[in-house]
Amino acid sequence: MIQKIKDKVLSGKRLSKEDALRLFETDDIFMLGKLASHAAKKKNGNKAYFIRNIHINPTNICVNRCKFCAFSRSKGEDGAYELNIAEIVQKLKTQNSRPPIPPLGKGGYGGVTEVHITGGLHPDRPFEYYLEMLSRIKKSSPKLQIKAFTATEIEYFSRISGKNIIDTLIALRENGLDTMPGGGAEIFDSGIRTRLCPEKLSGKGWLKVMEAAHKTGIKTNATMLYGHVENYEQRVDHLLRLRQLQDKTMGFQAFIPLAYHPKNTEIGGTYSSGIDDLKTIAVSRLVLDNFDHIKAYWIMLGEKLSQIALLFGADDIDGTIIDEKITHSAGALSGKAMTVEQLKNLIKKAGKIPVERDSFYRAAKTH
Ligand code: V47
Numbered sequence: 001m002i003q004k005i006k007d008k009v010l011s012g013k014r015l016s017k018e019d020a021l022r023l024f025e026t027d028d029i030f031m032l033g034k035l036a037s038h039a040a041k042k043k044n045g046n047k048a049y050f051i052r053n054i055h056i057n058p059t060n061i062c063v064n065r066c067k068f069c070a071f072s073r074s075k076g077e078d079g080a081y082e083l084n085i086a087e088i089v090q091k092l093k094t095q096n097s098r099p100p101i102p103p104l105g106k107g108g109y110g111g112v113t114e115v116h117i118t119g120g121l122h123p124d125r126p127f128e129y130y131l132e133m134l135s136r137i138k139k140s141s142p143k144l145q146i147k148a149f150t151a152t153e154i155e156y157f158s159r160i161s162g163k164n165i166i167d168t169l170i171a172l173r174e175n176g177l178d179t180m181p182g183g184g185a186e187i188f189d190s191g192i193r194t195r196l197c198p199e200k201l202s203g204k205g206w207l208k209v210m211e212a213a214h215k216t217g218i219k220t221n222a223t224m225l226y227g228h229v230e231n232y233e234q235r236v237d238h239l240l241r242l243r244q245l246q247d248k249t250m251g252f253q254a255f256i257p258l259a260y261h262p263k264n265t266e267i268g269g270t271y272s273s274g275i276d277d278l279k280t281i282a283v284s285r286l287v288l289d290n291f292d293h294i295k296a297y298w299i300m301l302g303e304k305l306s307q308i309a310l311l312f313g314a315d316d317i318d319g320t321i322i323d324e325k326i327t328h329s330a331g332a333l334s335g336k337a338m339t340v341e342q343l344k345n346l347i348k349k350a351g352k353i354p355v356e357r358d359s360f361y362r363a364a365k366t367h
Contacts (some may be wrong), residue, residue: 001355002026009035012042015287017157017236023283024232029275036282036313048352049361050343051221051319053114053147054095054152055150057326058083058133062120064152066197068228070264070330072120082122085133089140089364091207095322112320114359117148118183124183127161127168131175138176143207145178145359151209151220152184152201165212173218180213182221182256188241189234196228196267207245214251219360222252226280227260227272235280238304239287246290253361254316257284259300263331271331277301285313302334303346310350316357317343 014025026032027177060083062072073080081093084356095112134146149172158168171175186193188203201209213220224238246252257280262269272280285294295316296309297364306317322337338346340356347354356364 002028002031003255005075006035009039009286014289017240020236020283020287021232023286024235024279025256029278030339031213032279032282033312036285037311039289040286040294040313040315046351046353047315047355048310048347048350049293049355049357050347051114052112052340053116053319054092054112054322055116055324056083056088056091057072058088059120059122060120060325061122063123064121064197064199065181066280067266068196068225069326071085071326074265075123085129085136089103089135089136090143092137092144096166097104107299109151111252112144112322113364114145114147114319117146118150118153118181121156127157130157131171133178133362143295146176150184151206151213154180154209154213155205165209166216169213169216169218177218178222179253180218182223182254185223185238186225187230188238189230192230192234193366203241209242210251211245212251214249219251219253220238221254221256223256223258225258225260227276228269237295238286243288243290246288250290252291254283255288255291256295256297257281258297261300261327261330261332265330274305277305278309281314282310282312298338299327299332299334303338307346307350310347310352317346319343
């Protein structure tokens with residue numbers, strides 16, 4: 001069975017549901033890594049991408065209270081916060097005025113080229129707030145690319161604005177939205193979603209929003225939250241549904257498996273294991289044959305495991321990040337930021353070529 005799967009990968013044939021399950025079930029992690037690495041090299045050679053980015057979460061106040069999320073708060077609850085637009089613009093300006101390469105060649109966080117914005121579904125903020133946020137960021141930093149709002153947020157904006165999904169997306173794009181992140185996908189299986197996030201947009205709904213974004217010409221990412229209560233079959237189902245939509249639209253840029261973090265969450269549980277993290281990266285690379293990029297998100301995997309993941313099928317480790325909140329609320333063991341120098345070293349020492357990219361995977365610099 002495994003030999004047949006190997007033959008399929010080596011001859012560029014698509015893997016089936018059964019193949020994907022078999023790969024998740026194998027204990028031969030080295031074989032899996034080798035196979036996924038072969039698939040990754042076919043797509044991206046020896047390159048590994050990173051970006052100078054910053055995360056901004058305008059608010060943690062959310063009308064959905066997903067049971068795996070330690071970041072969200074209800075309005076008026078202890079720890080709830082909301083940033084106004086001036087504070088967001090100021091944060092970005094301050095960040096961008098830092099030197100990209102500080103003295104002594106130590107690398108830096110300055111000169112960010114992308115801002116990643118996601119936040120809670122705020123009960124009172126009107127749609128216009130989000131449009132104004134985008135346009136004021138673009139006005140203050142015209143070159144900064146804006147990757148913002150998960151499919152869940154887009155569907156919420158459509159409800160609060162009374163616009164359909166396509167018109168919601170067009171309005172956001174006209175005000176400065178460049179690309180969309182892949183969050184909110186969790187696990188598409190409806191049974192698991194009902195247990196973990198009953199108020200959230202369904203798996204089908206998530207895919208519909210992404211299809212609309214791709215039709216509108218907006219590139220997006222996709223994620224999968226794993227390591228909580230789901231099983232391998234539900235992971236495979238998730239991957240296959242993404243692959244099916246990608247066949248139709250080719251609008252996804254990267255897939256990012258998100259390792260569940262259990263601290264301060266309602267469902268609790270344990271951290272994922274290193275082996276499961278590497279397996280999930282590798283199987284994703286092998287199953288998602290129509291995705292150009294698999295991202296090893298170092299915030300969730302940790303700096304060291306994300307480096308190893310580059311040998312297990314990943315070709316991207318995300319970026320400087322600077323101020324991560326969602327995973328850190330749930331007990332992230334990683335730092336909150338990495339310098340360009342640290343990112344480059346991590347990639348080089350994995351035997352890969354660091355490529356600094358923009359939001360569209362265009363090479364900014366090959367280091
Ligand atoms: O949607 C929430 C997940 C996501 C926990 O597109 C948790 O480039 C682990 O989507 N443990 C937000 N994960 C992060 C995200 C993302 C991150 C980096 C890059 C990109 C991209 C997207 O984090 C949420 C949810 O799925 N999440 N709680 C938790 N306890």
